[in-house]
Amino acid sequence: MRSSVLLQGWGRSTGSRSAVLGPLTGAALRELLAHPPDGGVLARGAGCSYGDAAQNAGGVVLAPATVPEIRVDALGGTVRAAGSARFTEVLARTVPRGLLLPVLPGTGRLTVGGAVAADVHGKNQRTDGSLANWLESVELLDGTGQVRLLTPDQEEFRATVGGMGLTGVVLAATIRLIPITSTRLRVTSRRVADLDALLAELDGARSRYAVAWIDTTAGGRALGRGIVDLGDHLDGPQPDGGELAFAPARAVRAPRLPVGPFTPLTARAFNELWYRRAPRERTGTQGLPEFFHRLDAVREWNRALGPRGFLQYQFAVPDPAVGLLAEAIAALGRVDAAPFLGTVKRFGPAADCPLSFPLPGWSLAVDMPTAGRRLHDLLDLLDRRVAEAGGRVYLAKDARLGRTAFDAMYGPLDGWRAARARLDPGDTMRSDLGRRLGLCR
Numbered sequence: 001m002r003s004s005v006l007l008q009g010w011g012r013s014t015g016s017r018s019a020v021l022g023p024l025t026g027a028a029l030r031e032l033l034a035h036p037p038d039g040g041v042l043a044r045g046a047g048c049s050y051g052d053a054a055q056n057a058g059g060v061v062l063a064p065a066t067v068p069e070i071r072v073d074a075l076g077g078t079v080r081a082a083g084s085a086r087f088t089e090v091l092a093r094t095v096p097r098g099l100l101l102p103v104l105p106g107t108g109r110l111t112v113g114g115a116v117a118a119d120v121h122g123k124n125q126r127t128d129g130s131l132a133n134w135l136e137s138v139e140l141l142d143g144t145g146q147v148r149l150l151t152p153d154q155e156e157f158r159a160t161v162g163g164m165g166l167t168g169v170v171l172a173a174t175i176r177l178i179p180i181t182s183t184r185l186r187v188t189s190r191r192v193a194d195l196d197a198l199l200a201e202l203d204g205a206r207s208r209y210a211v212a213w214i215d216t217t218a219g220g221r222a223l224g225r226g227i228v229d230l231g232d233h234l235d236g237p238q239p240d241g242g243e244l245a246f247a248p249a250r251a252v253r254a255p256r257l258p259v260g261p262f263t264p265l266t267a268r269a270f271n272e273l274w275y276r277r278a279p280r281e282r283t284g285t286q287g288l289p290e291f292f293h294r295l296d297a298v299r300e301w302n303r304a305l306g307p308r309g310f311l312q313y314q315f316a317v318p319d320p321a322v323g324l325l326a327e328a329i330a331a332l333g334r335v336d337a338a339p340f341l342g343t344v345k346r347f348g349p350a351a352d353c354p355l356s357f358p359l360p361g362w363s364l365a366v367d368m369p370t371a372g373r374r375l376h377d378l379l380d381l382l383d384r385r386v387a388e389a390g391g392r393v394y395l396a397k398d399a400r401l402g403r404t405a406f407d408a409m410y411g412p413l414d415g416w417r418a419a420r421a422r423l424d425p426g427d428t429m430r431s432d433l434g435r436r437l438g439l440c441r
């Protein structure tokens, strides 16, 4: 055990100290949860959630909880992967069998446990839903130390998927895979001049994958300009006739800087450059890491953003509130927020899991340095606007949401709390995020 380790999320804007354990054998894990420490227990994955979801101040954090075992059932088209297995490790085993994980978030470094706990989504949420849609079962070590096999028909399954680690430790998950015959995708990138055009492109997209990078610093008539990427798997054999294989992008390490590089001025220049250097339209092919995990090409890019860290604000709103996207971008400009990265996705049907994030409508995610009071007041205001519109903020990205706004977005959560009480009657599973939002002691 390592005692008093400082743990932070990807954004490095908050941190807390915990005792860190793991990987443990099944028997040791059961023993730990049957006789839990005073500060409670939490499983941590790769620490890719941006805020305090994978922290448990003063308690125990399992990092990793288990060993990363992976078993592919090529005939059945499924993989059973341990909670601590990273997506890149799973892909390295499934892709050579012509099978792909159906949901690929913007990093491949995350773990299966973290993916289940956040019910992650990819560029295909509209067409394929979030991970919940693809889970056959979840093996959970509940808060009492009992192993349970959870299936989608159970309330306990729905409380665990999206449940941010507060119902137990995900030991393993069985995920249905999608068949591929090639590791390459046909990708069309289109530069669009404003938000209306960008939303229209995403709305009209017929491809399996669709996402837009958006210049969150442009104002006036250029507000919301960006680049839309549409992708589909290539049919037929590998273009080069080679074997199917997956290797993560070769990454260069980002420099650690004493101060954050992004100010309103540099964020604007960076976004301008990105926009200008994109061709008006280009169709070509891309490999899996290039299309799905572009940001992974720079290792630890989160450390290059200065010692104070950064925030991502990601919200989803139903169609009638699409105007909130423009409102948020314009307001961030007024408080000099220096947003350096923005993405927009069109969302389809929601999963039947109370804490899952996606809902039918639109999602905007903006990365920006942590800044002073003005930015935080604005985000508080946006929280209220998002909640009033029937939308929500993504907990896996969140480091600051208040309890009132959270309740308005996700509440009343009676079913979730009842299921958690059955899985964890002693309130053993705890996190900083859970305490902040009133989900645990």
Ligand SMILES: Cc1cc2nc3c(=O)[nH]c(=O)nc-3n(C[C@H](O)[C@H](O)[C@H](O)COP(=O)(O)OP(=O)(O)OC[C@H]3O[C@@H](n4cnc5c(N)ncnc54)[C@H](O)[C@@H]3O)c2cc1C
Residues within 6 Å of the ligand: 010, 042, 043, 044, 045, 046, 047, 048, 049, 050, 053, 054, 065, 083, 084, 104, 105, 106, 107, 109, 110, 111, 112, 113, 114, 115, 117, 118, 119, 120, 121, 122, 123, 163, 164, 165, 166, 168, 169, 170, 171, 295, 396, 397, 431
């Ligand atoms: C560059 C980047 C791009 C991203 N893009 C996307 C995206 O496109 N779509 C998307 O949905 N998300 C995206 N994310 C967010 C990320 O997918 C989620 O935060 C995910 O939960 C991270 O998984 P992790 O393994 O790092 O878990 P951690 O961050 O370590 O933990 C996240 C939560 O999972 C819980 N948890 C972890 N392991 C277990 C376990 N074994 N049992 C129970 N609970 C567990 C933790 O307690 C915590 O509550 C992105 C993150 C980054 C850094």
